[in-house]
Amino acid sequence: MQNIKNKNASEWRRKLVRFVTLEDSKSWKLLFYPGRWILLLLTMVPTVYALWLSLYSYNLAKANRREFVFLKNFADVLTDSRFWGAFSVTAKFTICSLLIELVLGMLIAHCLTKKIYGKELVQIIIILPMIMTPVVVGLIWKMFYDAEFGIISYYFQALTGGSLNILGNSSTSLLGLIIVDVWEWTPYVALILLAGMQALPAEPYEAVQVDGATGFQTFRYLTLPLLKPSISVAVMFRFMDLFKWMDTIYIMTGGGPGTSTETLSYYAYMNNFKFLEVGYAAAMCLVMLVVVLIICNTIGKKVLLKGE
Amino acid sequence: MKKKLSLVLAAGMLMSSFMFSANVQAAETGDFSGMTLNVIMQDHSAVTSVIEVKDEFEKATGASVNIETLPQSEVISKTQLTLSSQSSDYDVVMFDHKYTTQFAEAGWIVPLSDFIDAEDYDTSDFMQGFVSALSYNDKVYGLPFYGESTMLMYNKEMFEAAGIDGAPKTAEEFWTACEKLKEAGYNAFACRANRDEGQNVYIWTGFFLGAGADWFDADGKLSINTPEAVAGTEAFINALQNYSINGVESYNWDNVQLAFQQGSIAMAIDATNFAARLEDESQSTVVGKVGYSVVPEGLSVPSTSTWGLGINSASKNQELAWEFIKWCLGEDIMLKTSIDGLRADVTRSSVMNSEEYTTKYAYEDGNWIKVVIDSMNAAPADYEPRITDWSSLGDSVATAVSKALDGDDIQSSLDAAQEESSDITDDAYIAINR
Numbered sequence: 001m002q003n004i005k006n007k008n009a010s011e012w013r014r015k016l017v018r019f020v021t022l023e024d025s026k027s028w029k030l031l032f033y034p035g036r037w038i039l040l041l042l043t044m045v046p047t048v049y050a051l052w053l054s055l056y057s058y059n060l061a062k063a064n065r066r067e068f069v070f071l072k073n074f075a076d077v078l079t080d081s082r083f084w085g086a087f088s089v090t091a092k093f094t095i096c097s098l099l100i101e102l103v104l105g106m107l108i109a110h111c112l113t114k115k116i117y118g119k120e121l122v123q124i125i126i127i128l129p130m131i132m133t134p135v136v137v138g139l140i141w142k143m144f145y146d147a148e149f150g151i152i153s154y155y156f157q158a159l160t161g162g163s164l165n166i167l168g169n170s171s172t173s174l175l176g177l178i179i180v181d182v183w184e185w186t187p188y189v190a191l192i193l194l195a196g197m198q199a200l201p202a203e204p205y206e207a208v209q210v211d212g213a214t215g216f217q218t219f220r221y222l223t224l225p226l227l228k229p230s231i232s233v234a235v236m237f238r239f240m241d242l243f244k245w246m247d248t249i250y251i252m253t254g255g256g257p258g259t260s261t262e263t264l265s266y267y268a269y270m271n272n273f274k275f276l277e278v279g280y281a282a283a284m285c286l287v288m289l290v291v292v293l294i295i296c297n298t299i300g301k302k303v304l305l306k307g308e
Numbered sequence: 309m310k311k312k313l314s315l316v317l318a319a320g321m322l323m324s325s326f327m328f329s330a331n332v333q334a335a336e337t338g339d340f341s342g343m344t345l346n347v348i349m350q351d352h353s354a355v356t357s358v359i360e361v362k363d364e365f366e367k368a369t370g371a372s373v374n375i376e377t378l379p380q381s382e383v384i385s386k387t388q389l390t391l392s393s394q395s396s397d398y399d400v401v402m403f404d405h406k407y408t409t410q411f412a413e414a415g416w417i418v419p420l421s422d423f424i425d426a427e428d429y430d431t432s433d434f435m436q437g438f439v440s441a442l443s444y445n446d447k448v449y450g451l452p453f454y455g456e457s458t459m460l461m462y463n464k465e466m467f468e469a470a471g472i473d474g475a476p477k478t479a480e481e482f483w484t485a486c487e488k489l490k491e492a493g494y495n496a497f498a499c500r501a502n503r504d505e506g507q508n509v510y511i512w513t514g515f516f517l518g519a520g521a522d523w524f525d526a527d528g529k530l531s532i533n534t535p536e537a538v539a540g541t542e543a544f545i546n547a548l549q550n551y552s553i554n555g556v557e558s559y560n561w562d563n564v565q566l567a568f569q570q571g572s573i574a575m576a577i578d579a580t581n582f583a584a585r586l587e588d589e590s591q592s593t594v595v596g597k598v599g600y601s602v603v604p605e606g607l608s609v610p611s612t613s614t615w616g617l618g619i620n621s622a623s624k625n626q627e628l629a630w631e632f633i634k635w636c637l638g639e640d641i642m643l644k645t646s647i648d649g650l651r652a653d654v655t656r657s658s659v660m661n662s663e664e665y666t667t668k669y670a671y672e673d674g675n676w677i678k679v680v681i682d683s684m685n686a687a688p689a690d691y692e693p694r695i696t697d698w699s700s701l702g703d704s705v706a707t708a709v710s711k712a713l714d715g716d717d718i719q720s721s722l723d724a725a726q727e728e729s730s731d732i733t734d735d736a737y738i739a740i741n742r
Contacts, residue, residue: 060392061410061696082728147555148572168557170714256503257557258711273385274505275700276392 047289050282058279066279073283083284085259086267093174093263094242097181101238102231104182105189110219112190113197126187134184138251141180142167145252167253170260177261180248185241189234196230197223236299243292264288340628341370347632348387349402350615351377353584354454357649358636365635371628381505384699391416391620399623400632402453404506405441405614410696412444417618419447423630433639433656437689442616444694450616451637452655456579457683458514458611460601461586463594466494466574475601479518479543482604486551489574496551498573500561503710507560509702511577512709513692514608516540523693530732532705533722541709541718543607548713557713569593577603579613580680583671584652600672600679602686610683612691614655652680697732704728 018024022031057069077083108126112119129137144152147165156164166176200223208218246265249255255262255270268288272281349355355377362373376398378386387401391411403411411417424431431439431451438452462475467485470492476482489496499511516532519540525531548556553573565582567573569592576582585591586598603610617636619629635641642659645651652669654660666677695701708725712718 060388061414147558148553148567153555163554165555165557168555170711253558254502254504256707256710257714258503258716259707260714270703273389274703276388277700 050286053279054283054286056279058277060276060278069279073280074287076280077284077287082259082262082267083264086262086264089174089259089261090243090263090265093178093181093245094239097178097185097242098235098238100178100182101186101189102234104186105193105234108186108190109193109197112194123191126190129184130188132184134247135251137180137184138248141176141183141248142252145176168257170257173253173257173261177249177252180252181242181245185238189238192234192237193227193230196227200226232299236296239295239299240292243288339369340631343371343625343628345371345373345400345625345628345632346398347373347375347400347402348383348390348398349375349377349453350383351379352454352615353581353650354645354653355402357645357651358641360649361641361645364641365632368635369628369631373632384505391622394622396620396622396624398620399625399629400617401620402615402617403450405438405450405612405616406692406694406698406702408442408444408449408616409694410698411618412447412449413696416621417449418621418626419449420451420618420630420633421447424448429634433658434637435655435657435684437612437684437687438614438616438655441612441614441689441694442618450618451633452614452616453637454581454651454653455614455655455684456581456611456653457613457680457687458511458577458603458608459580459679459683460575460577460603461568461582462575462599462601463568463571463573464597464599465594466492466571467599470494470574475599476604477601478605479607482607485575486547490551494574495553495567495572497547497575497577498552498556498559498564498567499548499577500559500564501548501556501710501713502558502560503703503706504560505699505702505706507706508709508713509692509706510611510613511608512541512544512705514577514603514611515544517688517691518603518606518608519543523690530701530726530729532729533719533726537722538718541712541722544709545713545718557710568598577608579653580683581651581653583676584650584669587671588650598672600676602679602682609691610687612684612687612689695732697729701729701732 015024019027019030022028054073055068055070057067057072112123116122144150145166147153147163147168152166153164156162166172204222204226205218208222213221244265246263246269249261249263249266250269253261255266264284265288268281268284271277271284355375359375359377362375366372377383383402384404384407387398387403388407388410390397391401392414401417403417412419423429431448434452435455438455439448442448442450442452460475466489467474470485470488472485472488476485486496500507501511502508516537517540519536521534521536521540522531525534531537553567559567561578564573564576564578565585568576568582568586571593583598583600587595589595617633619626619633623629637655639656639658642651642654642656643662643664646654646659647664647668654665659665660677660681666674669677671677692698692702704725708721712721
């Protein structure tokens with residue numbers, strides 16, 4: 001009896017040791033636990049909490065501050081004209097920045113695949129904007145843009161004699177922000193595309209050369225299709241970032257003049273942290289989440305999977 | 309339940325402060341040693357001058373004091389979040405008087421009246437307008453740290469060059485001055501005009517009230533799109549669109565101050581305490597050339613604005629917090645910091661009338677102090693209404709004014725703001741202000 005017990009115990013211990021040292025065939029599961037729990041804590045819990053919050057009319061500053069209203073917040077969000085204004089600002093901003101960044105990024109990446117003197121140095125220098133804090137970027141560009149004391153206005157005035165007021169005018173303020181984003185994030189797109197280009201196989205290029213394709217044809221019919229996965233990765237990452245961009249806006253324009261640079265994230269921020277309407281802000285963020293999910297899924301399925 | 313709780317709390321506080329007052333001597337020799345007091349304050353020249361001498365308080369009590377400072381808009385958000393989550397991260401909070409109602413009604417800050425009554429603390433030396441701006445339902449919730457009003461500042465050299473004789477006293481004189489300055493090639497006027505918290509609305513309100521409008525009508529209903537409101541907004545926008553500096557649409561107060569210091573603008577309407585920075589050799593090019601005057605009649609009215617110190621109701625160091633507030637706002641420290649630092653916005657009459665103060669801040673041969681006092685006396689207590697929903701109402705108005713300045717129709721912008729804030733109830737205003 002004692003013997004069997006001992007034997008069982010030692011067997012169990014042996015198994016455990018094998019499991020923990022990853023020698024067991026099932027022990028791969030072990031590797032997933034930390035990640036799974038961290039993911040659950042960091043993403044699922046807040047999302048579910050936001051879902052719960054969004055069903056309440058919940059203002060932090062009111063005495064009887066929480067009241068169950070079911071889907072009223074969502075109905076309010078979808079009929080809020082300021083929300084749709086912010087939506088259109090976000091859409092304009094995202095699409096314009098994305099297109100410009102892709103084109104410029106492609107050009108830069110293309111140049112960097114060539115043998116140029118000092119290429120390594122250029123590669124290091126172009127990532128500098130990326131590693132700067134968004135708030136600092138905002139402050140620097142705000143100074144550049146300043147209508148009276150800024151360097152851009154200074155040269156504009158010296159060259160044309162006219163005056164420039166980029167951030168103070170609703171027709172140009174969004175453009176001003178797009179320029180900042182392009183300046184900061186084009187290098188990132190360029191680096192992703194560069195990595196993609198460098199990984200392209202050499203054989204097809206030799207083949208088209210034999211067939212006598214022009215430079216543009218090579219790019220249009222060979223490089224572009226082959227680069228599709230890299231492009232969609234770049235688009236997806238940039239899209240997610242652009243969609244939630246607010247820190248630089250907060251510093252540079254505060255959403256103004258009027259609401260001309262008020263993006264969805266900024267409006268959600270205002271609702272949550274300024275007006276303390278937590279339930280309403282949660283509903284708005286969930287609507288944003290759905291939009292991001294739909295668009296990313298479309299990009300992912302249509303482009304990424306098909307590419308394979 | 310809530311009442312009971314607050315009664316118990318109040319009783320507790322009363323008792324402890326009795327015990328404390330019997331023990332004051334001990335306190336000064338280190339009753340609080342080892343304790344840490346966390347304070348959140350606005351990033352402001354008055355605060356900087358206090359931070360420089362805080363070790364005096366630390367030596368007297370044995371406690372250590374951490375003072376965190378943040379800019380105007382951020383400090384409000386962070387304080388609101390800390391208080392609403394019942395966190396004891398900060399013991400002493402500094403807040404804009406417009407938030408007194410919100411904070412007090414939600415029970416986030418304790419009534420200082422309990423401490424004041426318990427030891428018969430004399431508050432009569434504080435300018436009473438500020439104390440009442442920080443009170444709610446007859447209880448004092450904060451004591452004024454700094455207080456200011458708005459005034460007209462003008463560049464005398466430019467006025468002379470444009471052939472204008474003295475400060476404009478009426479709306480008519482103001483517009484004539486604008487026209488003359490423009491002809492002489494100057495940027496006539498600037499004020500804060502972007503839509504951030506506490507920016508365009510702060511100055512716009514003067515024009516709004518100056519044109520005879522009011523936040524609420526006789527029935528207590530929100531009335532920000534009346535013909536008077538439109539007229540006031542028109543004046544505000546006219547001054548900025550036609551007589552101002554390029555890019556003024558994105559100005560906040562420090563841009564205005566810089567433009568004035570650099571001699572880029574001839575007139576500004578802004579806080580009374582600008583004077584200290586305009587008359588400082590190390591940062592200004594217009595020292596001694598600035599004239600001060602009460603805002604022109606019929607154009608604008610002077611503002612009331614004060615930031616007070618209160619105690620977080622979740623704080624575990626409330627006695628120490630009260631000691632800190634008393635020290636910070638005491639006559640000695642207020643006088644000392646205003647003489648050593650830049651503090652042209654003191655809240656004690658005794659300090660403002662003291663010889664040292666009037667000697668140091670004798671701008672424009674003493675006229676500045678006279679104008680400050682006149683402005684404060686003329687300022688309506690509810691320049692901006694102290695209601696719980698101030699942040700969303702303020703933002704609606706700020707957005708509307710910013711849109712109108714950008715060229716949108718004034719009436720429809722104000723209509724939109726009225727519509728957006730239509731849920732702000734009348735009884736809120738009546739209960740607090742009438």
